[in-house]
Amino acid sequence: MSVVLNEEKLSTFQNYESAVRSYCRSWPTVFGRAKGYKLYDEDGREFIDFFAGAGALNYGHNHPKMQEEMVNYIKNDGIIHSLDMGTEKKRNFLERFQQIILKPRNLSYKIMFPGPTGTNAVESALKIARKVTGRKTVIHFTNAFHGMTIGSLSVTGNSMKRQGAGVPLHYTVTMPYDNYFPGANTAEYLEQFLEDRGSGVDLPAAVILETVQGEGGLQAARDEWLRKIADICKRWDMLLIIDDVQAGCGRTGTFFSFEQAKIEPDIVCLSKSISGSGLPMALTLIKPEHDRWQPGEHNGTFRGNNLAFITAAVALEYWKTEQFSMEIREKAALVTKRIADILDKYPQLQGEARGRGLMQGIAIPEEGLAQKISKQAFRCGLILETSGPKDEVLKFLPPLIIDNEGLHEGLDIVEQCMKFVLSK
Structure with missing residues (x-):
């Protein structure tokens, strides 16, 4: 397929929508x-989707069971908006998340609904x-991205953002992320800064x-690096926050991306695919001893998205056994x-x-080349994003439910587009 652009069909967005798009x-x-x-x-x-809503659609577009549950709920006048009031669907999600996700992993967290976005x-x-x-x-790390609000931007590395x-x-x-300096142990670098009274670094609240x-x-990051960071946090009485907004919900092969490293963060941030359907939803998981909020100290009008609770509960069905995780790892090996x-x-x-799980890609040092390949991929029927400080990485982020045929077809398009662009 070759996409021919129709400027007239895009004119509404160009005329009326902000340049920020x-x-x-x-x-x-x-x-x-x-x-x-x-x-x-519309034509x-x-x-083929190798973008998956920037990781918000791990279970694919319009999952049939999620569709059915939502439609029935709406037809029966179910509560849509409820702030943080108790609802049947919220209770169902909380109980299922406890039984299916937390208890089998021996994790104990209070579940906070902070507002419906990852940055929240x-x-x-x-x-x-x-x-x-x-x-x-x-403390945050080089090339990190944690969101677009002021606090999140303060721990983000991208200079433009x-x-x-x-x-x-x-x-x-x-601080430098793992392998930021080839061959250097950057966890030890961080530890030295904390130990050295001349480093100018005050004892932090968190990493x-x-x-x-x-x-x-x-x-x-390597598992051993993550474990070292976790150990440093314990030694210095700092809280370890894992931002699992994009890497969580199965993207790396396990529900939480940190499971493989066998660490237990103090706080975990989830969003994107936690709703299962692309509906806005976010969680902040907090160890019980750290849950010291005063009622309403952090709130938001759209904490209670009951349609998201419904689809999130359906998504948890995938995690009742190890089968789905095994399938993700097999597909990741193919990629x-x-x-x-x-x-x-x-x-x-x-x-x-680069990457792991179904969050992999190819870093290409020649400036602009990855973007050219991504642009050509769109013309050939593949939605493919770039990432990195210079958009130098072709990023493969398909829905986790994609089959092997879809993976091969998408990667075939990538290869064809590389050949085309390199021949120019």
């Missing part, structure tokens, strides 16, 4: 419907960490990190092998494999 510039068409791992524009053209989960995590410890500083704040971003310290940096270029084959076939790319 971004994804629609990468994929300039008007989408009409979606199912599973495929999108269709009926089909696209991060904001609430930063606030409670400072409240519990009585300290102000938070930080500048958008328009004010100084205080009370944070940037916040992503186990796989989604927007930062698919850098994946890993295909990436290795592509890198062998096109050595002129000087590419580097």
Whole structure:
């Protein structure tokens, strides 16, 4: 398929929508419907989705059971909006999350509904960490991305996004992520800063990190590095915050991305695919001893999205056994092998494999090349994002329910587009 752009159909967005719009510039068409791992524009053209709503659609578009549950609930005049009042659907989700996710992993967290976005989960995590410890500083890492509100931007590495704040971003310290300096142990670097009274670093309230940096270029931290960071936090009485907004909900193969490292964060931020359906929802998981909020101290009008509670409960069905996790790991192995084959076939790319699970990609050092490939992929029927500080990483983020045929078809398009772009 070759997509021919129709500027007239895009004129409404160009004339009336703010210049801040971004994804629609990468994929300039008007989408009409979606199912599973495929999108269709209003002219009926089909696209394989390797974007999955930036990780908000791990279970695919328009999951049939989620659709059915939502439609029946609406038809029966179910409560849609409820702030933080008790509702049947909220109770059902809380009980199922406890039984299916937390108890089998021997995890104990209070579940906070901070507002329906990932950045709100991060904001609430930063606030409670400072409240519990009585300290102000938070350590974050190079190339991190934690959201677009002021607190989240203060622990984000991307300079363009930080500048958008328009004010100084205080009370944070940037440290090098794992492998930021090749061959150096950056966890020991952090430890030295804390131990050295001449470092200028006050004892922090918390450390916040992503186990796989989604927007930062698919850098994946090693398990031993994560364990070392967790140990440092315990030693210095700092809270460890894991931002699992994009890497969580099965994206790396386990429900939480930190399970493989066998660490137990003090606070966990979830959003994107926690609702299962793409509906707005977020959780901040807080160890019970740290749950020191006063009633209403952090609130929001849209904490009680009951349609999201319904679809989130359906999504938890996937995690009753190990089967879904095993399937994700098998698909991830397929993607890993295909990436290795592509890198062998096109050595002129000087590419580097990145990520883990179904959150993988290829870093391409030549400036602009990854973006050209992504643009060509759209023309050929594949929705493919780039990430990294220079948009240098082709990012493969398909719905977790995609089958092997869909993975191969999408990766075939990637390879064809690489060949096309390199021949220019």
